Amino acid sequence: MKNRIKEFRIKYSLTQEELAKKVGVRRETILFLEAGKYNPSLNLAYNVAKTLKTTIDELFYFQDNK
């Protein structure tokens, strides 16, 4: 599963640390999320999408879909 977290994070001028604080997770979790090495729970995916003012399906996608 791929994601556009980095793209949206840069759009809102947020650092990984700031996004992590807003979502309530450790900075490493955001790092692994952005690298596509960690699949978040639905709850975390929702929180990240909400913080980045977007939706889950905009943020996360499977490679064969795009």
Add this chain to the structure above:
Amino acid sequence: MLNKIRFFLFIIISVLIITIFLLWTSMEVLKNGLNSSSVAMFVAVAILIVFLIYAIRRVYNSLKRGDPLKDERTRKIEMRASAFSFYVSIYWLLALGFSIDYFKLEIPPSSVPGLGILGMAIFFGFSYWFFSKKGE
């Protein structure tokens, strides 16, 4: 505040674990003298101490940055590492039992559970480190 309490509890437990294992290995050396098994135990305790220092540093840095000590990823890693170390330690105990019989190792029966727990702790440390580097 809760994080600070958790940090101090973690340090107290770590110091207790290190002290118990150091006392145990020292007593073994005093009782049986310095042999290959006591050296192996010292090495194992040293590995455990390295892991605990790494964990304490990690927790301290998180506390300093204001990060939560645990989140869903670290909980997942903990669960996977616990399950993996438990599974591996069953075979570790079997291998230990076999080695004692086959190689005629002079390990007192009272030390075998301790070696099992020590092995489990080391496997947990390795698997936690491995899964946290892997990402999930």
